[in-house]
Amino acid sequence: MLDTSQFDLQAYLKERMEYVNQALEGYFPAAGAYIGNLGEVMRYSLFPGGKRFRPILTLACAAALGADPKCALPIACAFEVVHCFSLVHDDLPCMDNDDLRRGKPTTHKAYGEDTALLAGDALVIEAFNLAAQNVIADHPEITIQLVRELALASGHLGMVGGQILDMEAQHHGATRESLLAVHRGKTGALIRGAARAGAIAAQATPQQLEAITEYAELVGLVFQITDDILDCAQDPDPISFPSLFGLEESKEIARQKTERALNLIEPLGEKALPLAALAQYLLVRSV
């Protein structure tokens, strides 16, 4: 196991979050050229933002394989922009009908449903423009791979597919299997894709890409389980890992998955310390 005892994860996350935010500011500048109020509304949906977990994961995976994280910055931000787009559409009245998001009015509460719908559309489209920024010199085929990875992770076989499954589960009731399938799409696919994108940008070997993929599937699941456990303390009713697997079994699954994730990245050595510390943190925050 990698020894993360000397690694300051919180300082790392803070620094990386600022790095991502700065890049997003550059891609969506306040004084940029926008039509109507679209720039304002897109920025409202992007900033101040949350933990920026997905892009940080992309950058950490690229760095773990020895690449300059800069080569993964556009695709890292593209994954974050897709995440933000999904929140805008998720919050709409025909979906979750939420009034607040991260302590401020949701985009449609602030700007109206029609504008929020279109700003979401504009965000997901711009994410693909970012993904297609050709930052890896002399390797345009890698950029194409990144675009396809983003589409696969976010589209009908990934995140959007998971949202459809979630709606069906809410209507027809959930089983352990359906809960896992919803997670795999709705949250898992984007986390998996974000990690893979970092590895692809770093020109990973097939074996490295496989290890990073499995690592991301595992920590994505742990992320969901521990999120559910934390939420469950507030409100034990919704369909969740604790409600379908029980609290103790959920914690045990999270522990086992984390151990496996740590084993997978051990061969990468010191460069993978952030990935190791991240996996451990996702576990201990609730268990």
Place this chain on the structure above:
Amino acid sequence: MLDTSQFDLQAYLKERMEYVNQALEGYFPAAGAYIGNLGEVMRYSLFPGGKRFRPILTLACAAALGADPKCALPIACAFEVVHCFSLVHDDLPCMDNDDLRRGKPTTHKAYGEDTALLAGDALVIEAFNLAAQNVIADHPEITIQLVRELALASGHLGMVGGQILDMEAQHHGATRESLLAVHRGKTGALIRGAARAGAIAAQATPQQLEAITEYAELVGLVFQITDDILDCAQDPDPISFPSLFGLEESKEIARQKTERALNLIEPLGEKALPLAALAQYLLVRSV
């Protein structure tokens, strides 16, 4: 001027439409792997479809520059998929609130608002997956250019931007300038991008790309003007070219733009006959 008197445009359009439909069937097969009912809903929004004007334009531009249209087929279909996505979201209650589209219930009427929203999202994302199909051997940088062209044409500086301007014009009243700006985004950008994509896939010279771009801007405008004239015969009230420019001036603008478009493609010779015939048809259908 190219002599189109022997060219059977209707037969050409029918054959190309079937070619595009077949390709779309291949990309979204009825028996494909889909999650939940997403495949059914995406197909409902894609088929039977309309005239497939945008992808036919892409293919015709590629052919006019001497390329095998096959090299432009994925990006042609990607533009059509973006068009269909925009119709699904446009029809939603928070936008135009339409119950019927091409004689059948709109997607949200048939499947519910939440599902229609997500199916639209899945379609636009899949369009980028199609755009990133690497069909031009040994030229991955062209595929990247196509992805960026699709994003630019459909995003906040293109189609979505035009939709936002259209909403603003409906609230604040329209001028000739705002009408032109709405058209340039809402309909023009996708037509322009579709044509440019065909030229880019055909490895156009800068001069050829410029000519195709201007041709597409002109025929896109004529398309809108003659559409407005035809609609105006049914309902003279909405903001349109006839209502802001008058019927005769609208027709005169359409005539002049068509002439300029025809001049632009003349140097391409016989291979550009479909483009010439298309431009003439868009004009005469109403004037």
